[in-house]
Amino acid sequence: MTENSGENRLILYFARHGATAWIAHLDNMRLFERAFNRAGWPIAWTEDAFNPRPILVFGLPVGVGIETRRDPVEVTLKNRIDVEPMILCLNRSFPQGIEIVHWEEAPNMKRSLMSLVKAADYRIEAPMIGPAYSLTFGGGRRVIVPWTRKGRTREIDISSRIFETYNIDNDSIEFKGGAGSDLHLRIDLLLDALVRDGKLAPEDALGARIVRKRVHCDFMS
Amino acid sequence: MSEMERFDSPLYRSILRRVNKPARYVGGELNAIDKSRDFFSLSCTERVHFALCFPDLYEIGMSNLAIQVLYSALNCEDYIFCERCFAPDVDLRMLLRENNLPIVSIETMTPLNEFDLIGFSLHYELAYTAVLEMLDLAGIPLYAADRGENDPLVVAGGPIACNLEPMAPFFDLIMLGDGEYQLPNLVHEYRKCKMAKLSNSYFFLQVCSMDGVYVPSFYEPNYKEDGRIDEIKVIEPHAPKKVRKALVRDFDHTPIPKSPIVPNIEVTHDRMVLEIFRGCARGCRFCQAGFTYRPLRERSLGKLVDAAKHLIDVTGYDEIGLLSLSTSDYSHLDDLTRALLPMTEPRHINLSLPSLRLDSFEGDLAERLARIRRAGLTFAPEAGTQRLRDVINKNLTENDIFDAARTAFENGWDRLKLYFMLGLPTETEEDVQAIVDLTMRLLSVWRDIPKERRSKRLMVTVSTSFFIPKPFTPFQWERQISIEAMRAKQKLLANGLSDRRISYRWHDFESSVVEAVLARGDRRLSSVIEHAWRAGAYLDAWHEHFDPDIWTAALSLIPGGTDFYTRERDEDEVFPWEHLDFGVTRHFFERERKLAHDGRVTLPCFDGCAVCGCDLWQTGICLPSSKVRSDTGVRK
Numbered sequence: 022m023t024e025n026s027g028e029n030r031l032i033l034y035f036a037r038h039g040a041t042a043w044i045a046h047l048d049n050m051r052l053f054e055r056a057f058n059r060a061g062w063p064i065a066w067t068e069d070a071f072n073p074r075p076i077l078v079f080g081l082p083v084g085v086g087i088e089t090r091r092d093p094v095e096v097t098l099k100n101r102i103d104v105e106p107m108i109l110c111l112n113r114s115f116p117q118g119i120e121i122v123h124w125e126e127a128p129n130m131k132r133s134l135m136s137l138v139k140a141a142d143y144r145i146e147a148p149m150i151g152p153a154y155s156l157t158f159g160g161g162r163r164v165i166v167p168w169t170r171k172g173r174t175r176e177i178d179i180s181s182r183i184f185e186t187y188n189i190d191n192d193s194i195e196f197k198g199g200a201g202s203d204l205h206l207r208i209d210l211l212l213d214a215l216v217r218d219g220k221l222a223p224e225d226a227l228g229a230r231i232v233r234k235r236v237h238c239d240f241m242s
Numbered sequence: 243m244s245e246m247e248r249f250d251s252p253l254y255r256s257i258l259r260r261v262n263k264p265a266r267y268v269g270g271e272l273n274a275i276d277k278s279r280d281f282f283s284l285s286c287t288e289r290v291h292f293a294l295c296f297p298d299l300y301e302i303g304m305s306n307l308a309i310q311v312l313y314s315a316l317n318c319e320d321y322i323f324c325e326r327c328f329a330p331d332v333d334l335r336m337l338l339r340e341n342n343l344p345i346v347s348i349e350t351m352t353p354l355n356e357f358d359l360i361g362f363s364l365h366y367e368l369a370y371t372a373v374l375e376m377l378d379l380a381g382i383p384l385y386a387a388d389r390g391e392n393d394p395l396v397v398a399g400g401p402i403a404c405n406l407e408p409m410a411p412f413f414d415l416i417m418l419g420d421g422e423y424q425l426p427n428l429v430h431e432y433r434k435c436k437m438a439k440l441s442n443s444y445f446f447l448q449v450c451s452m453d454g455v456y457v458p459s460f461y462e463p464n465y466k467e468d469g470r471i472d473e474i475k476v477i478e479p480h481a482p483k484k485v486r487k488a489l490v491r492d493f494d495h496t497p498i499p500k501s502p503i504v505p506n507i508e509v510t511h512d513r514m515v516l517e518i519f520r521g522c523a524r525g526c527r528f529c530q531a532g533f534t535y536r537p538l539r540e541r542s543l544g545k546l547v548d549a550a551k552h553l554i555d556v557t558g559y560d561e562i563g564l565l566s567l568s569t570s571d572y573s574h575l576d577d578l579t580r581a582l583l584p585m586t587e588p589r590h591i592n593l594s595l596p597s598l599r600l601d602s603f604e605g606d607l608a609e610r611l612a613r614i615r616r617a618g619l620t621f622a623p624e625a626g627t628q629r630l631r632d633v634i635n636k637n638l639t640e641n642d643i644f645d646a647a648r649t650a651f652e653n654g655w656d657r658l659k660l661y662f663m664l665g666l667p668t669e670t671e672e673d674v675q676a677i678v679d680l681t682m683r684l685l686s687v688w689r690d691i692p693k694e695r696r697s698k699r700l701m702v703t704v705s706t707s708f709f710i711p712k713p714f715t716p717f718q719w720e721r722q723i724s725i726e727a728m729r730a731k732q733k734l735l736a737n738g739l740s741d742r743r744i745s746y747r748w749h750d751f752e753s754s755v756v757e758a759v760l761a762r763g764d765r766r767l768s769s770v771i772e773h774a775w776r777a778g779a780y781l782d783a784w785h786e787h788f789d790p791d792i793w794t795a796a797l798s799l800i801p802g803g804t805d806f807y808t809r810e811r812d813e814d815e816v817f818p819w820e821h822l823d824f825g826v827t828r829h830f831f832e833r834e835r836k837l838a839h840d841g842r843v844t845l846p847c848f849d850g851c852a853v854c855g856c857d858l859w860q861t862g863i864c865l866p867s868s869k870v871r872s873d874t875g876v877r878k
């Protein structure tokens with residue numbers, strides 16, 4: 022893709038809540054593809070002869086049961102468009118619960134959007150989660166959890182993946198956690214740790230409301 | 243419960259986090275209808291709350307066009323609110339039971355027992371236990387006789403409604419035939435009775451004379467000492483002696499759902515669907531749908547093209563499927579694909595043509611299909627020898643098969659799937675061996691094509707199922723072969739089809755027997771189904787859930803054993819479905835059966851009327867002026 026090709030890249034930020042928060046990542050991608058089709062966006066396609074796909078890159082996969090408020094997705098368009106009316110049209114094309122809340126022209130990035138994601142802000146609501154969080158992570162304590170990836174399990178300290186705690190209430194916590202390829206914080210492991218070390222009731226952990234409020238990307242790298 | 247309340251509930255979230263694919267249960271899809279506000283502002287007597295149920299998982303149910311058609315047809319009326327409900331997977335089923343929670347609808351999470359009407363769309367016998375499970379999870383008494391005026395009415399319909407006798411005691415009403423007008427009409431009558439505060443039994447009397455409305459409690463089979471049916475008595479004087487199916491005569495003007503629900507998760511057939519015609523002109527003698535959907539009625543080219551354009555815009559799918567029992571029999575298929583490709587190609591939309599006949603896969607059509615995304619190609623010769631193909635009236639020659647395969651290979655296809663049936667009437671060992679020979683010769687066809695004109699690799703999948711004699715077919719009298727015979731035939735094939743380019747798949751033996759027993763079963767089997775369900779049978783159509791031991795135990799309750807139901811029936815035997823009328827006459831089936839045993843074919847309706855009985859409706863291909871009949875010179 023070159024600057025002369027007429028292609029144009031945008032980063033859209035989407036929120037999802039309600040029923041759509043329970044859609045798995047691959048289904049979410051498919052849902053976006055269809056919404057773009059319905060809205061008539063001129064999405065560029067990969068040139069793979071066997072399995073061409075629309076060029077959409079989600080900054081961070083979104084887990085089942087997680088709401089978002091501002092997750093980035095990069096789209097490559099075949100040509101420039103008048104963005105605002107097209108976003109209105111796109112928002113009408115989504116099922117209820119998904120909305121584009123912000124957009125910007127993609128900076129001249131040499132790396133993929135996914136590799137630029139560094140952190141994410143979360144809010145988790147559950148009865149007595151605040152005290153459980155303080156008990157588990159207070160005093161700079163190391164919190165070791167088993168991390169299984171590609172069939173291999175190793176132990177990691179998830180406290181090192183919590184970069185900042187913004188707010189702790191009895192029934193909610195807000196914090197910035199690692200995201201992306203380095204120091205990714207898995208929210209299910211965090212909840213497991215709160216159950217194990219912070220005496221959070223397992224039922225409350227399962228019933229927690231999890232909101233990813235913002236994904237932080239380092240566009241300068 | 244509003245969406246906000248539902249997703250604010252920790253209990254709801256904790257259940258969803260413990261199940262596989264929770265998006266199956268939460269709704270919120272594009273075009274799903276929630277008319278709660280207006281609907282519930284109507285008085286209780288004015289409105290009818292309808293639960294459209296599918297006794298299998300969401301992915302299967304949402305792949306089914308009937309669900310979309312009925313959902314759209316019912317919700318057209320302001321006074322009807324039709325919601326969906328699918329069978330929960332085993333994980334959710336267990337959680338519901340552990341937590342003593344009822345099964346609920348998708349749109350508003352209303353417990354099923356709070357609906358006025360519950361309608362099950364039934365497509366295969368192995369879904370029967372899921373019906374019982376869903377009723378039980380809803381706290382609704384299983385047997386119609388045990389339900390009171392405050393319980394919902396339980397209605398069933400779908401392709402296997404032509405013999406739901408084994409399930410008849412569980413249903414208040416069974417709907418036969420096309421449902422898109424008939425079901426809203428039934429609901430309309432129900433509303434009238436509800437507004438007038440009339441009883442359910444009065445409602446049954448009101449509707450029992452409508453085409454396609456079968457009230458099982460108005461009929462009573464009497465049995466002979468040997469277990470065979472003596473007669474089916476009409477015990478309600480106002481009920482018709484025979485219940486005739488409902489039929490949409492003007493199929494071209496039947497509305498195509500304008501805003502189909504687009505699932506949020508991948509479903510089995512994840513595409514928009516255009517039903518190009520209903521019914522079939524072929525007359526394959528094993529095929530129930532081929533007879534019960536008669537006569538063939540087409541949609542016009544213009545309607546289909548307009549509908550396709552609209553569906554592409556409103557759904558955003560990347561695949562469009564043409565649906566029918568035999569796609570290549572559509573009289574304007576060439577024009578339709580020509581009109582669709584300019585719409586689909588630029589938007590990377592795949593055009594899927596399932597149910598293509600081998601003898602139509604040639605030249606232009608193959609080239610056109612090859613231009614778009616080339617999925618695997620499936621052909622159904624059904625039998626290995628010409629003799630047996632003539633017995634089943636497949637009307638396909640060996641040359642048709644080889645020509646189609648050559649065309650496919652020359653156009654770049656490298657995956658071919660072949661369907662065959664084992665245990666067909668008159669089948670011999672030579673017929674089974676011929677499947678091996680035919681497959682091997684297809685490999686030779688591929689090898690004989692110069693390398694530069696064919697794909698580098700080839701994979702042929704041979705898939706076999708066991709013949710199950712079905713009601714309303716010429717083979718309704720035939721026997722099903724024993725499990726031992728099934729095993730021997732399958733072994734012969736498995737040994738013969740040993741080539742690295744061939745993969746061989748076969749259907750389970752035990753579930754084929756269960757299916758055969760239920761397909762031609764009578765009301766006495768309701769206790770067998772209930773027994774299997776109580777012992778844990780559920781989602782039996784899924785290989786991983788089907789438990790042969792449970793079913794063996796349940797089937798052992800049959801006094802004459804399974805043989806009583808899988809045996810060859812007497813020529814003059816009264817069938818459990820004798821009081822139902824799908825247009826095609828018993829006399830026609832008898833004649834066709836005789837022709838089958840003589841190895842003689844009957845030509846499709848295009849080539850002349852075989853007097854099956856469906857001309858009574860004087861529509862579709864049965865009209866003398868039909869454009870799809872070859873004697874008009876339009877269709878060959």
